Amino acid sequence: METIAQTKATRSEADADTDMSVEAQEFKEVVDKLIPHLGAANMWDYLPVMRWFDVFGVRNKILHAVSRRDAFLRRLIDAERRRLADGGSDGDKKSMIAVLLTLQKTEPKVYTDTMITALCANLFGAGTETTSTTTEWAMSLLLNHPAALKKAQAEIDASVGTSRLVSVDDVPSLAYLQCIVSETLRLYPAAPLLLPHESSADCKVGGYNVPADTMLIVNAYAIHRDPAAWENPLEFRPERFEDGKADGLFMIPFGMGRRRCPGETLALRTISMVLATLVQCFDWEPVDGVKVDMTEGGGFTIPKAVPLEAVCRPRAVMRDVLQNL
Ligand code: HEM
Numbered sequence: 001m002e003t004i005a006q007t008k009a010t011r012s013e014a015d016a017d018t019d020m021s022v023e024a025q026e027f028k029e030v031v032d033k034l035i036p037h038l039g040a041a042n043m044w045d046y047l048p049v050m051r052w053f054d055v056f057g058v059r060n061k062i063l064h065a066v067s068r069r070d071a072f073l074r075r076l077i078d079a080e081r082r083r084l085a086d087g088g089s090d091g092d093k094k095s096m097i098a099v100l101l102t103l104q105k106t107e108p109k110v111y112t113d114t115m116i117t118a119l120c121a122n123l124f125g126a127g128t129e130t131t132s133t134t135t136e137w138a139m140s141l142l143l144n145h146p147a148a149l150k151k152a153q154a155e156i157d158a159s160v161g162t163s164r165l166v167s168v169d170d171v172p173s174l175a176y177l178q179c180i181v182s183e184t185l186r187l188y189p190a191a192p193l194l195l196p197h198e199s200s201a202d203c204k205v206g207g208y209n210v211p212a213d214t215m216l217i218v219n220a221y222a223i224h225r226d227p228a229a230w231e232n233p234l235e236f237r238p239e240r241f242e243d244g245k246a247d248g249l250f251m252i253p254f255g256m257g258r259r260r261c262p263g264e265t266l267a268l269r270t271i272s273m274v275l276a277t278l279v280q281c282f283d284w285e286p287v288d289g290v291k292v293d294m295t296e297g298g299g300f301t302i303p304k305a306v307p308l309e310a311v312c313r314p315r316a317v318m319r320d321v322l323q324n325l
Contacts, residue, residue: 038300130190179238192221
């Protein structure tokens with residue numbers, strides 16, 4: 001009989017203990033502490049005088065999480081520096097920190113440790129929660145839409161086969177999988193209000209006069225669910241993206257213009273690869289056959305109110321590949 005493994009994509013620390021490296025666990029804890037503060041309404045915004053009194057200890061909590069994050073990143077940078085000094089090399093596949101440390105040798109005033117730490121903090125902060133949340137939504141949608149899950153599995157079997165694991169080079173030929181990712185980002189854009197923008201000068205947008213220093217918040221979530229643009233917008237229907245059918249319809253999960261997300265390509269590759277691997281290797285079912293709860297949590301990102309739990313079973317056709325991992 002096949003083993004039934006229970007996968008819990010929960011945020012609980014108990015789970016983190018079981019299936020993560022110490023570094024991943026430390027970083028996840030820091031991200032979990034910081035993210036809720038990012039989009040939370042803050043009394044300072046309305047009563048600037050409150051800035052002087054840290055009434056709910058928010059400032060302290062943020063400062064504590066930030067110093068833990070920076071200490072963690074400095075440890076990563078030091079470890080990479082030691083590895084490079086010991087002659088460590090991964091050929092062409094250098095880590096981002098290794099590239100920055102190499103640049104530090106020629107331009108030490110620009111590529112200081114502080115600058116490298118800040119850059120890593122920015123990219124890790126912007127790229128981890130968004131990518132993992134989108135993957136969790138995509139799996140939740142697939143569990144509630146078994147026909148789409150089967151269709152994705154069939155596509156991978158036809159394109160990749162079952163004698164090897166799907167690789168990142170396969171992703172461009174997995175058209176339906178990419179439709180699933182697009183449909184997930186339409187329904188659950190990880191940054192539903194993008195990032196706040198501010199006008200640097202008086203300007204006119206859509207016929208409205210916008211004075212300088214005005215904060216502009218774009219509701220991508222509402223745009224993606226606008227019935228004027230999308231047919232049955234609340235339905236999960238990856239097919240709406242097939243054969244370029246949704247081309248020209250307005251979707252901005254990564255923002256637009258000069259400040260558009262620079263991590264888009266990496267995010268799409270990562271989400272597609274994780275999804276493709278999960279779908280190729282396992283059969284999935286909701287726990288006790290009960291539909292996955294799709295309630296949305298609040299905040300700056302769009303987390304699941306109830307973390308995903310699902311039952312997975314290694315696919316018989318993938319047994320040899322999985323055993324040889
Ligand atoms: C599903 C995954 C992701 C989504 C939905 C997403 C979405 C966004 C959005 C909406 C913005 C603001 C754009 C605007 O206001 O016009 C943004 C900015 C940014 N993103 Fe992403 N992102 C994702 C993944 C990543 C990844 C993987 C990285 C890097 C590793 C990254 C790095 C950044 C950075 C550095 C910015 C700020 C850019 C700037 O201010 O100029 N993002 N992202």
